[in-house]
Amino acid sequence: AAALLFLLLAVGGAGVVAVMVAPAIPLLVDAALWLLWPVEVRSSTRFVDEASRRLASVAPTVVAITGSFGKTTTKAHVGRLLRNRRRVVVSPASFNNRLGLARSINEQLTPGTEVFVAEMGTYGRGEIRALCEWIRPTVSVITAIGPVHLERFGTLEAVASAKAEIVDGSQTLVLNIDHPQLAELADAEEGRREVIRCSSSSARADVYVGPDSMVYLRGQAIGATSDGEAFPGNVACAVGVLAAIGLTADPADLASLERPAHRRQVATAQSGAVVIDDTYNANPVGARAALSMLGRYASPGARRVVVTPGLVELGRRQFAENVALAEHAAREATDIVIVGRTNRRALLEGSRGAMSVRVVDSREEAVAWVRRTLGPGDAVVYENDLPDHYP
Numbered sequence: 001a002a003a004l005l006f007l008l009l010a011v012g013g014a015g016v017v018a019v020m021v022a023p024a025i026p027l028l029v030d031a032a033l034w035l036l037w038p039v040e041v042r043s044s045t046r047f048v049d050e051a052s053r054r055l056a057s058v059a060p061t062v063v064a065i066t067g068s069f070g071k072t073t074t075k076a077h078v079g080r081l082l083r084n085r086r087r088v089v090v091s092p093a094s095f096n097n098r099l100g101l102a103r104s105i106n107e108q109l110t111p112g113t114e115v116f117v118a119e120m121g122t123y124g125r126g127e128i129r130a131l132c133e134w135i136r137p138t139v140s141v142i143t144a145i146g147p148v149h150l151e152r153f154g155t156l157e158a159v160a161s162a163k164a165e166i167v168d169g170s171q172t173l174v175l176n177i178d179h180p181q182l183a184e185l186a187d188a189e190e191g192r193r194e195v196i197r198c199s200s201s202s203a204r205a206d207v208y209v210g211p212d213s214m215v216y217l218r219g220q221a222i223g224a225t226s227d228g229e230a231f232p233g234n235v236a237c238a239v240g241v242l243a244a245i246g247l248t249a250d251p252a253d254l255a256s257l258e259r260p261a262h263r264r265q266v267a268t269a270q271s272g273a274v275v276i277d278d279t280y281n282a283n284p285v286g287a288r289a290a291l292s293m294l295g296r297y298a299s300p301g302a303r304r305v306v307v308t309p310g311l312v313e314l315g316r317r318q319f320a321e322n323v324a325l326a327e328h329a330a331r332e333a334t335d336i337v338i339v340g341r342t343n344r345r346a347l348l349e350g351s352r353g354a355m356s357v358r359v360v361d362s363r364e365e366a367v368a369w370v371r372r373t374l375g376p377g378d379a380v381v382y383e384n385d386l387p388d389h390y391p
Contacts, residue, residue: 277382
């Protein structure tokens with residue numbers, strides 16, 4: 001392998017290596033994780049055992065949240081809606097694996113904590129089931145099923161099956177039934193446990209968030225979010241969690257819900273340009289929603305810019321999804337800035353109808369161009385930011 005890499009560098013340089021190696025990066029990362037998994041388990045056992053004992057001693061209601069996307073935002077919404085009602089601990093940032101959750105429990109869970117909200121992520125089947133063996137959920141939440149991590153799971157059905165591992169042992173299941181796989185799961189689990197259906201498309205759901213941001217709980221309006229950009233499915237699931245533990249969300253708390261960092265956050269730069277930071281979003285649905293914000297924040301006739309390296313971990317759908325992303329960007333933006341080489345070909349294909357397309361090697365180069373170019377009235381969305389191991 002090392003000899004092959006040396007030969008590629010000698011013949012074609014770093015660009016050739018990047019093009020040939022980029023598609024294999026997820027597989028290489030998976031192989032490394034698989035090799036290191038026994039080491040991680042051995043090194044983390046002491047911390048996990050300590051966390052298990054602490055959980056048993058404090059005995060909070062455990063809310064476990066997973067989904068292809070929307071986990072972190074929904075978790076933050078639950079914490080905000082509960083903070084004036086219960087003593088709540090929310091796992092921080094994206095601490096959603098075995099060691100991260102053990103650390104969250106050991107460092108933050110104290111006697112008197114009434115609710116522990118745990119985000120659970122997975123890169124493969126069995127991971128969430130293993131987490132639930134020692135973090136036993138009272139309420140299980142699945143926010144969405146989408147084409148994320150498909151290079152590992154292969155199909156949406158496999159994604160749904162892995163996420164559904166969070167169901168076992170829980171008393172109440174909160175599901176976003178706007179996703180067909182979760183609507184089917186809701187029907188299958190009816191009668192086995194309480195099921196709370198959440199939706200932004202069906203007013204008959206237990207929790208419904210309408211197009212005017214009004215939130216309904218079992219048909220009764222309980223308040224509205226003031227953030228028109230909030231994803232209604234995430235809000236609905238958070239309200240569903242409160243219903244699962246016998247509470248109704250307070251209207252003032254609903255109105256105060258905010259987006260987590262780097263997820264469609266809006267700010268005004270020193271230049272006067274509006275900056276939409278969506279760098280922590282990596283799913284096609286959220287990406288399209290962020291791009292659609294440009295027209296609402298840019299002044300008429302001003303520049304509307306999309307800066308993106310594209311989306312990854314989409315398996316066989318990655319090329320097509322990035323073509324679609326660029327096509328959407330071409331409709332919404334005056335300028336598209338393509339970062340890096342990972343998805344360059346797909347993004348260039350999809351952006352053929354754009355007014356202006358620029359290709360740069362790094363996010364830093366893109367940011368420098370934005371700062372030189374944009375001014376008052378202009379708007380830019382930074383869509384996704386790939387880890388360093390992607391070219």
